[in-house]
Amino acid sequence: xNETADRLLVDWLAEGPERGPLQSLERALAATRRTSQxxxxxxxxxWIPMQLTMRPALNPRPYILFLAGLLLIVAAGALFVxxxxxxxxxxxxxxxxxxIVVGVxxxxxxxxxxxxxxxxxxxxxxxxxxxxFSPDGxxxxxxxxxxxxxxxxxxxxxxxxxxxxxxxxxxRVVTPDPVLAGITWSPDGSTLIFGSLDAGRNRLYTVGVDGxxxxxxxxxxxxxxxPTWSPDGAWVAYQLKVPDGWSTNLAIMRADGxxxxxxxxxxxxxxxxxxxxxxxxxxxxxxxxxxxVVARTDLNGHETILSxxxxxxxxxxxxxxxxxxxxxxxxxxxIVDLADAANRVDIPAGLAECGAAWAPDATxxxxxxxxxxxxxxxxxxxxxxxxxxxxxxxEVTNATWQRLAP
Amino acid sequence: xxxxLVVRAQRGDQEAFDALATAAYHRLYAIARRxxxxxxxxxxxxxxxxxxxxxxxxxxxxxxxFDAWLHRLLVRACADQTRRKTRRPIEILxxxxxxxxxxxxxxxxxDRDELERAFLELPVEQxxxxxxxxxxxxxxxxxxxILGIPAGTVHSRLHYGSRAMRAAIASPPGVxxxxxxxxx
Numbered sequence: 167x168n169e170t171a172d173r174l175l176v177d178w179l180a181e182g183p184e185r186g187p188l189q190s191l192e193r194a195l196a197a198t199r200r201t202s203q204x205x206x207x208x209x210x211x212x213w214i215p216m217q218l219t220m221r222p223a224l225n226p227r228p229y230i231l232f233l234a235g236l237l238l239i240v241a242a243g244a245l246f247v248x249x250x251x252x253x254x255x256x257x258x259x260x261x262x263x264x265x266i267v268v269g270v271x272x273x274x275x276x277x278x279x280x281x282x283x284x285x286x287x288x289x290x291x292x293x294x295x296x297x298x299f300s301p302d303g304x305x306x307x308x309x310x311x312x313x314x315x316x317x318x319x320x321x322x323x324x325x326x327x328x329x330x331x332x333x334x335x336x337x338r339v340v341t342p343d344p345v346l347a348g349i350t351w352s353p354d355g356s357t358l359i360f361g362s363l364d365a366g367r368n369r370l371y372t373v374g375v376d377g378x379x380x381x382x383x384x385x386x387x388x389x390x391x392x393p394t395w396s397p398d399g400a401w402v403a404y405q406l407k408v409p410d411g412w413s414t415n416l417a418i419m420r421a422d423g424x425x426x427x428x429x430x431x432x433x434x435x436x437x438x439x440x441x442x443x444x445x446x447x448x449x450x451x452x453x454x455x456x457x458x459v460v461a462r463t464d465l466n467g468h469e470t471i472l473s474x475x476x477x478x479x480x481x482x483x484x485x486x487x488x489x490x491x492x493x494x495x496x497x498x499x500x501i502v503d504l505a506d507a508a509n510r511v512d513i514p515a516g517l518a519e520c521g522a523a524w525a526p527d528a529t530x531x532x533x534x535x536x537x538x539x540x541x542x543x544x545x546x547x548x549x550x551x552x553x554x555x556x557x558x559x560x561e562v563t564n565a566t567w568q569r570l571a572p
Numbered sequence: 573x574x575x576x577l578v579v580r581a582q583r584g585d586q587e588a589f590d591a592l593a594t595a596a597y598h599r600l601y602a603i604a605r606r607x608x609x610x611x612x613x614x615x616x617x618x619x620x621x622x623x624x625x626x627x628x629x630x631x632x633x634x635x636x637x638f639d640a641w642l643h644r645l646l647v648r649a650c651a652d653q654t655r656r657k658t659r660r661p662i663e664i665l666x667x668x669x670x671x672x673x674x675x676x677x678x679x680x681x682x683d684r685d686e687l688e689r690a691f692l693e694l695p696v697e698q699x700x701x702x703x704x705x706x707x708x709x710x711x712x713x714x715x716x717x718i719l720g721i722p723a724g725t726v727h728s729r730l731h732y733g734s735r736a737m738r739a740a741i742a743s744p745p746g747v748x749x750x751x752x753x754x755x756x
Binding site: 171172175176178179180182183184185186187190191193194195197198199201202203204205340438456496536537561 | 584586589590593594597598600601602605606611612614615618619620622623626627628629630631651652654687689702703706707734737738
């Protein structure tokens with residue numbers, strides 16, 4: 167059995183293209199021409215054995231972590247009591263900054279920008295990923311499963327992790343990406359839409375936050391994934407791939423699955439519209455496409471390029487006041503005024519190449535660092551004053567910031 | 573690979589580096605694509621690896637080891653891609669599910685989605701060990717040199733990686749596969 171399985175593995179690994187696109191090589195060589203070589207003496211690997219240049223593992227001190235965790239639990243509890251007495255935030259636009267929940271290596275952590283250690287958020291629920299706060303900040307949704315390799319279930323909980331319960335019952339949710347699932351809330355917080363593989367095809371499902379009304383809303387004729395609900399509730403945008411087709415599309419439909427129409431099409435089968443994000447006035451979406459170009463489209467499919475020519479720009483995020491867009495670059499990141507592209511703030515290298523999320527009050531960003539293993543609080547008007555947020559070691563899947571009433 | 577080209581590139585000769593990169597490109601892409609299972613991310617990983625290679629070429633003490641060093645940069649770039657793909661979904665690579673295939677006794681049992689998912693849930697270092705061993709055909713000491721680990725650790729990664737993949741091949745969908753490595 168092992169021999170046969172290993173042979174199948176070898177055959178499976180042999181499948182696929184042997185040659186890469188030449189235009190990609192040309193882009194890479196062009197990028198090297200824009201890059202300066204580092205002097206040899208500045209590179210530690212030249213002088214020190216590689217093992218000594220690796221980052222040492224952290225040596226946790228349990229009693230310190232326990233005391234800090236206890237203090238944080240008390241602080242978070244007090245914050246929650248205070249927070250629960252506030253009015254709900256409106257579903258879009260500017261809001262006050264609430265808690266920050268981060269997914270790190272299949273666990274959820276409550277983190278703080280004030281330098282306090284991260285606090286686990288009910289991590290007894292199994293392997294948890296893709297936390298997303300509801301628009302009014304009163305609930306958090308996430309995918310969880312008992313162990314790696316098993317299907318997920320969609321859960322909803324209070325912001326402190328309490329009252330966590332499945333809303334998908336016995337459904338075996340199989341996300342297209344085991345690290346980051348596509349979950350989107352309706353603006354009124356009553357309904358969720360999420361993606362799941364069904365016989366190899368990504369389909370979109372809807373379910374009420376109370377677990378009622380679970381059902382599939384897209385057919386098996388194409389892959390539809392990474393849904394995102396418009397702030398006005400009228401549309402759901404998603405990535406559309408037609409089988410055997412050669413394009414990847416950004417499409418919208420009504421929340422019941424009707425009225426599908428394509429807004430943008432990228433003539434590359436492995437392009438991505440996974441990072442599409444609505445403008446808060448629901449007039450269009452921002453996205454990045456092949457060649458790492460950041461753009462926006464209106465609902466008639468009219469495209470406007472937002473990044474500079476030649477920039478390696480990905481993962482755009484629109485500020486809650488619709489004034490600015492931030493996006494990652496190969497090195498560093500940028501914040502650009504949507505009305506005046508010349509009005510631009512550069513984010514230093516190492517803070518947000520891997521992705522970013524705006525604070526609900528639009529004064530700061532959460533940056534995921536160069537390789538999604540760090541988290542930084544980045545003031546939007548002075549990125550050089552960024553501060554590291556303390557996190558457990560591991561891969562940061564995403565960060566979600568609770569919106570509170572202003 | 574010409575040592576002379578490496579030495580010239582280390583002295584800042586861009587044309588020499590272009591020749592080295594062009595010669596290695598398709599091989600690097602094929603490896604990255606198999607580790608990441610995503611053509612788009614593979615292009616990014618190769619580009620990152622080539623940029624780092626040019627930038628840090630003077631760190632390479634032995635020009636004869638250029639290929640192994642470049643592969644190491646590629647595996648690091650693949651690891652970065654798996655972390656950077658926060659907004660980049662995995663492209664499902666490979667054949668469609670073919671239920672009812674009879675020319676292979678295991679054919680009916682294999683759900684390629686499960687195989688794909690099991691592979692993608694392995695740590696990128698295990699994926700790299702599997703690809704460098706079973707696709708590129710490198711011996712364990714050479715894989716170890718690329719990954720910066722002892723040959724024994726390569727064998728260990730291959731063991732746990734292969735075990736997880738075998739479980740995915742043999743198990744019906746939904747049955748838990750073993751953890752990729754103890755303690756993970």
